[in-house]
Amino acid sequence: MQQRFLFVLFLLIIIVLGAYWLKCRMSIDFSEKYSVSKYIPFKYLTGNDVIAYPEPGVLLSDSFNSRRLFRNWSNLWMREKGSVTRHYEPGGSNNTRCLVVTSTSEKSWSIPHNKFVEVKKGDTFSYEVSVRLQGGNIAAYAGVAAFDENKHAVSWDYNLQKADATGRWVRIEQQFRIADVVPYIQFRIVGTGAGEYRFDDVRFEKLSGMQ
Numbered sequence: 783m784q785q786r787f788l789f790v791l792f793l794l795i796i797i798v799l800g801a802y803w804l805k806c807r808m809s810i811d812f813s814e815k816y817s818v819s820k821y822i823p824f825k826y827l828t829g830n831d832v833i834a835y836p837e838p839g840v841l842l843s844d845s846f847n848s849r850r851l852f853r854n855w856s857n858l859w860m861r862e863k864g865s866v867t868r869h870y871e872p873g874g875s876n877n878t879r880c881l882v883v884t885s886t887s888e889k890s891w892s893i894p895h896n897k898f899v900e901v902k903k904g905d906t907f908s909y910e911v912s913v914r915l916q917g918g919n920i921a922a923y924a925g926v927a928a929f930d931e932n933k934h935a936v937s938w939d940y941n942l943q944k945a946d947a948t949g950r951w952v953r954i955e956q957q958f959r960i961a962d963v964v965p966y967i968q969f970r971i972v973g974t975g976a977g978e979y980r981f982d983d984v985r986f987e988k989l990s991g992m993q
Contacts, residue, residue, distance in 0.1 A: 832966070835900040842895050842969055842986040846870055847879045856896045861889040866973075868893065874982040875912040875951045883979040888919065894970035895986065898933060901960050901967050906989040909969060910955040915947035917977015924954045924984075929966040936964060947977065957989065 833841060844854050860866040865887035874880030885891060901907075911924045925942035929935055941958045960967070969986040973979050 831896065831898055833897050833899045835902070836988055838988045838990055840985065840987045841897070841899060842984060844984045845878065845982060846874065846881050854896060856894045858883075858891065858893050860885075860887070860891040862887040865889070866891040873980065875914075876982075878982070880980050880982040883973060883981070885973060885976050885979070888975055890972060890974045892970050892972040894927070894968050898929060898966040898968050899988075900965060902991070903960050903963050905960045905991055906957065907960075907967075907987065908955075908957040908989055909984075909986045910953060911971065911984045912951050912953050912982040913945040914949070914951045914980040915945065915977060916949055917947055917975055920947045920975030920977040920979075921945065921973070922979050922981075923972040924970075925956065925972075926958075926967040926969050928962070928964040929968065931965045933966060940964070940967060942972070947975075951980075951982075 842854060858866060858868050866883060866885045868881065868883045870879055871882055872879055873882075883891070883893070907926070909924060909926070913922050913924070915922055922945045923939075923942045924945075926940050927935055928937040928940035941956065943954045943956045945952050945954050971981055971984075
């Protein structure tokens with residue numbers, strides 16, 4: 783009887799840890815206030831969220847056409863809770879599937895890439911994304927935030943480019959150089975204002991290393 787109990791308990795622990803690992807890979811967040819990620823053994827299952835000083839090449843490429851079990855993106859953050867939703871549907875820049883974000887608030891929201899990128903002063907990067915906006919006083923941004931060694935933000939708008947509402951697809955494109963001593967950057971898309979945001983063909987790339 784005791785062996786059966788221990789076996790069931792062991793199996794239950796394995797199922798819980800496996801479910802938590804899968805939740806982390808799929809960027810699912812069940813609670814905005816509480817997290818067990820800082821406790822043992824859960825903190826060892828969250829996965830590596832850093833791309834350690836990468837060689838030049840593509841760091842993120844997403845056209846949203848395929849359904850991914852493991853996502854490229856972290857959870858949607860919004861300043862006004864419950865005011866922003868995201869989903870995927872046809873109607874992209876090439877009549878394919880795209881990311882659609884809908885906001886009923888004039889306040890901001892953001893969706894970051896699920897990886898921090900280790901950088902050094904002098905590194906060069908580029909990013910590009912197709913955007914279509916519909917709404918009144920609405921704007922979208924794409925770019926990177928900068929973080930310290932503890933992954934605390936030191937600049938949310940380290941390099942950001944803006945797209946205004948035109949009702950048609952426009953392309954944000956930018957190249958930039960790391961001019962400061964910051965350990966990490968993270969690509970993200972941001973929006974402000976009530977309306978519909980569509981994103982397609984996202985690409986974030988390291989062009990060259992430190993000179």
